[in-house]
Amino acid sequence: MLGRKLGRDLWRLRLSLFAVAMVGAVGVANLVMARATLESLRESREEFYGRYRFADVFAEVERAPEALARRIAHIDGVAAVDTRVLAAGRAELAGFGEPIRVMAVSLGEPDSANLNAVYLREGRLPAPGERRAAVLSDGFAQAHHLRVGSEVTLVLHGRRQRFTVMGIGTSPEHVAQMDPSAVFPDARRFAVAWLPRETLAAATDLDGAFNSVAITLQPGASEAAVLAALDRVLRRYGGRGAIGREYQRSHRYLSEELRQLDTMARTFPVVFLAVSAFILQVVLGRLVASQREQIGTLKAFGYGTWRIAAHYTGLALATGGMAALFGVAGGMLLGARMADLYREFYRLPWIDFHLSSSLLGIAVLVSLAGAVAGAALPAISAARLAPAEAMRAEAPSSRWVRRAGRRKRLPLGQSHRFILRNLQRRPIRSALTWLGLASGTAIIMMGRFQNDAIELMIDQQFRRTERHDIAVDAVQARGRAAQRELERLTGVLQVEPVRVLPAKVSFRAADYRTAVRVLDDGAQLRRTLDSDGRPIAAPLRGVLLTDYLARMIGAQPGDEILIDPLDARTPPVGLPLVGTTSEPFGAQAYVNAETFDAVFERSLQDAGWLLAVDRRRQPAVLRALDRRPYVAGIDQRGLAIRNFKDGMANTILTFTLIATSFGIVITLGVVYSAARVSLSEQSRDLASLRILGFTRSEVSYLLVGELVLLALAAVPLGFAAGHGLAALLTAGFDSDLFRIPHYIILRTHAFAGAVSLACALACGLGLRRRVDRLDLVAVLKARE
Amino acid sequence: MTTPTFHASDLTKTYRAGEVEVQALRGVTLDLYAGEFVVLLGASGSGKSTLLNILGGLDVPTSGEVWYRDHRLHGAGxxxxxxxxxxxxxxxxxxxxxxxxxxxxxxxxxxxxxxxxPMPVAAALASVGLEERCDHFPAQLSGGEQQRVAIARAIAKRPDVLLCDEPTGALDAATGVRVLAALEKVNRDYGTTTLVITHNADIARLAHRVLRMADGRIVGETRNEVRATAAELSW
Known part of the structure; x- marks a missing residue:
């Protein structure tokens, strides 16, 4: 018979329980979305890496004879070796006037290990002898609507050649298809072109030689030992230091993304499920209070404590079950959408989006556990009631009355006093509702936080740190003559060289592979800024490190930092750390040019140049650069930023929409439940007031006022919680690749606050109908 | 004859509960005059609460007319x-x-x-003898005291009419007497037209006029030539 009561209670409370379930569903959906996406991406990546033989170790050299491959193969621990030719260059497409950077990669010869093999989405690999055939990266091909048979011009080492697109694809090495110098993918302005080896070797004068090698390791082999041995072998051929897979750029980006997703999957569902447990506690708490007499009667008839507790837990389980059902379905829908977004950035050939049975189990379990946790207190208190006590109506606790009597009276109207006292009378419930509303506000803030943070990152990196208009890469490092030539071009206002030394930066036992940037005195186009955004010059005697790098290796100003050039042409040099720079992307070291030349006893040649250009003459400058054979790649910074923002807009919009709707669901769920509970408790008081001549509006004001007051009070707490979540996320997202700043603009606060308040108000007004329908006559006769 | 404060004629009220129709009033006609203390007696289900609800503007009649002075209550929004x-x-x-x-x-x-x-709050509470208890919460007051607070609340706005639905129904006799004394005082001091509905016939001795209801109709009307005071009542 209790089962029937359960069924009817469920039906009677359906809307309140549905509201609670929706909040829980948001938590479950979040969990499923993040974890299913994470698992699917991870599995798809591993499968792709496995089937297309992603290498474990990579190394670049200036030029090494092909015969060296055999020596490398004999290094202890090496399983397979693939030598390649890589070349940075440019592409030209009919009808697209902007500069396009290209990374040309030689295709494996028929007898090679064919590591980092190309997965073809379309077309085929060039047949032997097809020298002017290319396979293009799918992101680029898609961005420009290129198909098999399209024509593309590649400029490699100053040679302009036309190629026919034979295939379109991706490879494990280029899942994140981005230029090595870029900080974000730009599918329209960067392409990977896989070319026949002989074509590329001819273009780069590397016949019978290679400039890149990829290696797979035997199971159990020591990567460090292989790296060291490989460095020794390649040193005299201009080796630039071998790296393990974890430093491979595409792999790093994807791993970082997965790590962030993991952070999200751990953070947000906990918040949502906790809130849903809170409000379940509120709703069930009220149900128990309103059913005291029934509970007393049941107990008087001999129903045991456990039966009663189980009965109320049943309501929780039904709610948790509903939350799991909606949550899993919603999570799968959102997860599939997320996976689509990831496809844009990470060109895995397939993302097998699916829900594993273990994840399904976890989702259901978490949902039920959250609901039961929320029901625990009310269920226990129901079960504990002594029959005689339960059958008496609940009076306000004498403690509350004593305390309220002692409190100082605020000079308030009675309506406001009524509202305040109701909140004070149930402090736990008011606090839970307050917390629930605040978490809604916090989640809405999170939805827009990314946007704010990215805007700030762009501003810091591309307006304040980097201030050039055009960046130019040299085919090979060059002397000062090129800079002088560029300075003479009409429209060029300023030219600064880019000089970079790949090096291992270490302090005590900690080290990090990065680039040491050598800065001239008074450099304006790339500045180093301190944490307050003020420019600091690279000092004459010492080194500057990105603050993240200094923290990573545990160095303080004054500590001696060891800089070990990866090309091993000069011995390691120790320099004192004199300061740190604050920048959102990368982790690098900065040394003054004069200091560098003195302590390393060599000068670096220019690897590229940064140009400030008269905007009106920019097209002419670009044309002039195009004609320079020593120019490998050209970047127009403004375009890159715009394209990045356009590309991110879709992602950010999706995340904002998801988070905002999650926040709205939470806020509505909390407000609706709280309002229903208040209404059920106060309906007698409110109806009494109606009889005494209060208008519907005045009575509604008492109810809505309570909600709005709570919602208003929740806004600052929501802001604080939003900042707390932002801090948690930024800490979780921090990496040497980039740091998301903890930065939330005023408008985001205003938006989150306004949406929360609007939800509270809308919900309160929605309940006004119920206030209007209060049964005045019944109140005259009803005992409390 | 002075104009009545309330004038009701031929009031009927039918409630519908699903398929069942309940006729709570079957043609009630009455006048209540300013300053009158009227007791409406009747058993449960006789229709007295329905009549009070209609006079108090909590409900509207199904047919018939009811006027409060020049306010038309039937058909009012x-x-x-x-x-x-x-x-x-x-x-x-x-x-x-x-x-x-x-x-x-x-x-x-x-x-x-x-x-x-309105009258000052303290004056309203003083008129029911509760000026000392004004800072107490209802939970700290006895039933009788709570009912006197309710009376103070009802009279504080200087109403023309006081409608009391079983005001002593939840109280013991001694406490009930004090509550009735408060009502009597209000009626005397402020001239408030007072209608008390009760099934306790003893309370009727307090009234100027006693109406008896049964089966949705007024079945009797008596006038007390000599009114008892609340202190003289016992039940």
């Missing part, structure tokens, strides 16, 4: 009825219906705040 209750009617309920989270003083102030010309 929700807004007009609220206005009518707010300006003219004081209610006293069987179960007091005080707001538990407000003190005695605040419960009365709740109503004076929305009234045009």
């Amino acid at each position: 929700e807004r007009e009825l609220t206005q009518y209750r707010r300006e003219h009617v004081g209610f006293v309920f069987q179960f007091y219906n005080l707001i538990p989270s407000l003190t005695a003083h605040e419960n009365v102030a709740l109503v004076t705040e929305i009234a045009d010309d």
Whole structure:
């Protein structure tokens, strides 16, 4: 018979329980979305890496004879070796006037290990002898609507050649298809072109030689030992230091993304499920209070404590079950959408989006556990009631009355006093509702936080740190003559060289592979800024490190930092750390040019140049650069930023929409439940007031006022919680690749606050109908 | 003859509960005059509460007419009825219906705040002998005291009419007598037309006029030539 009561209670409370379930569903959906996406991406990546033989170790050299491959193969621990030719260059497409950077990669010869093999989405690999055939990266091909048979011009080492697109694809090495110098993918302005080896070797004068090698390791082999041995072998051929897979750029980006997703999957569902447990506690708490007499009667008839507790837990389980059902379905829908977004950035050939049975189990379990946790207190208190006590109506606790009597009276109207006292009378419930509303506000803030943070990152990196208009890469490092030539071009206002030394930066036992940037005195186009955004010059005697790098290796100003050039042409040099720079992307070291030349006893040649250009003459400058054979790649910074923002807009919009709707669901769920509970408790008081001549509006004001007051009070707490979540996320997202700043603009606060308040108000007004329908006559006769 | 404060003629009220129709009033005609203390007697289900609800503007009749002075209550809208209750009617309920989270003083102030010309809250509480208890919450007051707070609340806005639905129904005799004394005093001091419905025949001795209801009709009317005082009552 209790089962029937359960069924009817469920039906009677359906809307309140549905509201609670929706909040829980948001938590479950979040969990499923993040974890299913994470698992699917991870599995798809591993499968792709496995089937297309992603290498474990990579190394670049200036030029090494092909015969060296055999020596490398004999290094202890090496399983397979693939030598390649890589070349940075440019592409030209009919009808697209902007500069396009290209990374040309030689295709494996028929007898090679064919590591980092190309997965073809379309077309085929060039047949032997097809020298002017290319396979293009799918992101680029898609961005420009290129198909098999399209024509593309590649400029490699100053040679302009036309190629026919034979295939379109991706490879494990280029899942994140981005230029090595870029900080974000730009599918329209960067392409990977896989070319026949002989074509590329001819273009780069590397016949019978290679400039890149990829290696797979035997199971159990020591990567460090292989790296060291490989460095020794390649040193005299201009080796630039071998790296393990974890430093491979595409792999790093994807791993970082997965790590962030993991952070999200751990953070947000906990918040949502906790809130849903809170409000379940509120709703069930009220149900128990309103059913005291029934509970007393049941107990008087001999129903045991456990039966009663189980009965109320049943309501929780039904709610948790509903939350799991909606949550899993919603999570799968959102997860599939997320996976689509990831496809844009990470060109895995397939993302097998699916829900594993273990994840399904976890989702259901978490949902039920959250609901039961929320029901625990009310269920226990129901079960504990002594029959005689339960059958008496609940009076306000004498403690509350004593305390309220002692409190100082605020000079308030009675309506406001009524509202305040109701909140004070149930402090736990008011606090839970307050917390629930605040978490809604916090989640809405999170939805827009990314946007704010990215805007700030762009501003810091591309307006304040980097201030050039055009960046130019040299085919090979060059002397000062090129800079002088560029300075003479009409429209060029300023030219600064880019000089970079790949090096291992270490302090005590900690080290990090990065680039040491050598800065001239008074450099304006790339500045180093301190944490307050003020420019600091690279000092004459010492080194500057990105603050993240200094923290990573545990160095303080004054500590001696060891800089070990990866090309091993000069011995390691120790320099004192004199300061740190604050920048959102990368982790690098900065040394003054004069200091560098003195302590390393060599000068670096220019690897590229940064140009400030008269905007009106920019097209002419670009044309002039195009004609320079020593120019490998050209970047127009403004375009890159715009394209990045356009590309991110879709992602950010999706995340904002998801988070905002999650926040709205939470806020509505909390407000609706709280309002229903208040209404059920106060309906007698409110109806009494109606009889005494209060208008519907005045009575509604008492109810809505309570909600709005709570919602208003929740806004600052929501802001604080939003900042707390932002801090948690930024800490979780921090990496040497980039740091998301903890930065939330005023408008985001205003938006989150306004949406929360609007939800509270809308919900309160929605309940006004119920206030209007209060049964005045019944109140005259009803005992409390 | 003076004009009646209330004039009702041929009132009927039919409730529909699903398929079942319940006829609560079957043609009630009555007049109530200013300053009158009227007791409406009747058994449960006789229709007395329905009549009080209609006179108090909580309900409208199915047919017939009911006037409060020149206010037409039959067919009045929700807004007009609220206005009518707010300006003219004081209610006293069987179960007091005080707001538990407000003190005695605040419960009365709740109503004076929305009234045009209320009496001071302290004066209202003093008139029911509760000036000392004004800072107590309902939970700290006895049933009789709570009912007297309810009376103070009802009269504080200086209503023309006081409608009391079984005001002593939840009280023991001694306490009930004190509550009735308070009602009697209000009626005498302020000239408030007072209608008390009860099934306790003894209370009828307090009234100027006693109406008896049965089966939805007024079946008898008597006038007390000599009214008893509340102190003389016992049941």
